[in-house]
Amino acid sequence: MALAKAKRPLRPIDYWPGLVNLLSALLLGMIFLLSVFMLAQFYVSRAVIGKDAAVSALNRQTEDLAAALARERSDKAEALASFAAAEQDRARLQAYVDRGKEDGAAPELRIASAEERLGAEKQISARASAQAETLAEQAAELRRQLSAREEALAAAASQDRDQQAKIAELNARLDAALEQKAKALAAYRTDFFARLQSVLGSQPGLSIVGDRFILQSEILFGSGQATVNPAGRGELDKLAAALIELDHAIPPDIPWLMRIDGHTDKKSIQSKHFASNWALSSARAIAVVQYLIGKGVPPQRLAAAGFGEFQPLDPGEGDEAFKRNRRIELKITDK
Known part of the structure; x- marks a missing residue:
């Protein structure tokens, strides 16, 4: 039987050293690429996590600023309404005082009281005007802050797109490296089975x-x-x-x-x-x-x-x- 026959000497295979050197160089390059990919993915993951936290904080601040701006607008509207009412009262009192002076019929006491009320209304109107100016300044500052938050959010979104592109590129490189390894293993498998068949015979x-x-x-x-x-x-x-x-x-x-x-x-x-x-x-x-x-x-x-x-x-x-x-x-x- 063929199993009992003596082993026949194998002819030397000359292409092994060169092939091994070539594959070794290729696989060392793959190792380097994989190492770069893992390191880059680590830093990218940390950056993405930090970005998400920053975006969440910016969203919360934006919501708070929007709510504060709405409150300030409401207060400003109330102050303006109060100012308008005070101006109407002042105009009516001034008209009353003027009529009293012209007719000479109104008692001096009533005129003095009217002038006193007119002065109080002017003070209220001045305070309302000052409050309205303050509210306008606060609203302008809130708008500036909101604009800055929106710019920060846009920058974070742009950075996120760049990071996603880098991750996709690294994943593509990793897939290519793994595919090369699979091809190399398939080549070794084919060569091994051919050698095994020559060793064991037909x-x-x-x-x-x-x-x-x-x-x-x-x-x-x-x-x-x-x-x-x-x-x-x-x-x-x-x-x-x-x-x-x-x-x-x-x-x-x-x-x-x-x-x-x-x-x-x-x-x-x-x-x-x-x-x-x-x-x-x-x-x-x-x-x-x-x-x-x-x-x-x-x-x-x-x-x-x-x-x-x-x-x-x-x-x-x-x-x-x-x-x-x-x-x-x-x-x-x-x-």
């Missing part, structure tokens, strides 16, 4: 479907078992070596892991060790992970999952379909 039971590398369970395990057999250990040794090389090649700022998924056929298992196909698929995935860790693969780069019979590749009912569905899938994903 023997039956090995295939690539989309972004997954598939090993049939019979290559690694006996029927109903979750212990890696001797032939399977040889294949996993090759996988471990390729994973270690991949871990060295991918820059540390790209988060990734190899997910090991266990799958079974839909025939019910009858075993004292496993209560269900789900338990068997999970145990097989964990066995592969533990074996790879024992060969030096970093544990943080591995994850195990069991799916039982619930994600078949072949919905058929024959033995060939069941054989295809009993498998271990390898998939490189981001964290």
Whole structure:
């Protein structure tokens, strides 16, 4: 069998150093951009919070000034009305005094009393006029303050628009950097699967479907078992070596892991060790992970999952379909 054949020497790959250097430089640039983005977003967030507080305070002051201006206008109107009434009374009294002087019929006492009332009314009119002038000055000052608050609000709104534009630009840069990382990881994944296929060979039971590398369970395990057999250990040794090389090649700022998924056929298992196909698929995935860790693969780069019979590749009912569905899938994903 192909599994028992001796390992064939691999031809050296000359393009790795240059590619790694290029990707390292690219990803260092991405790290710099992300760092600038995080710092800028921190300061922008603080500025936005401060701006919101300032705008709220300005809105409250504007409301208070508007209320005060309304009160001052009301007081001014009352004062003007009082002034007008006083002027009318003064005019009537003056007319009365004038008539009395002309007719000579009014007693001097009544004339003196009228003149006294006229003087009092003049004092009231003067006070009302002074109060009206004061209210006019206060109203003018309130209008100036209100205008200043409106200008401040307009400046804050303009600053907010500028900050929102900066945040949008930083988000666009971050999205571009993340997209570049995803493309870099996809390139590593494609290269890894190509290398893995060349290492493991083109023997039956090995295939690539989309972004997954598939090993049939019979290559690694006996029927109903979750212990890696001797032939399977040889294949996993090759996988471990390729994973270690991949871990060295991918820059540390790209988060990734190899997910090991266990799958079974839909025939019910009858075993004292496993209560269900789900338990068997999970145990097989964990066995592969533990074996790879024992060969030096970093544990943080591995994850195990069991799916039982619930994600078949072949919905058929024959033995060939069941054989295809009993498998271990390898998939490189981001964290």
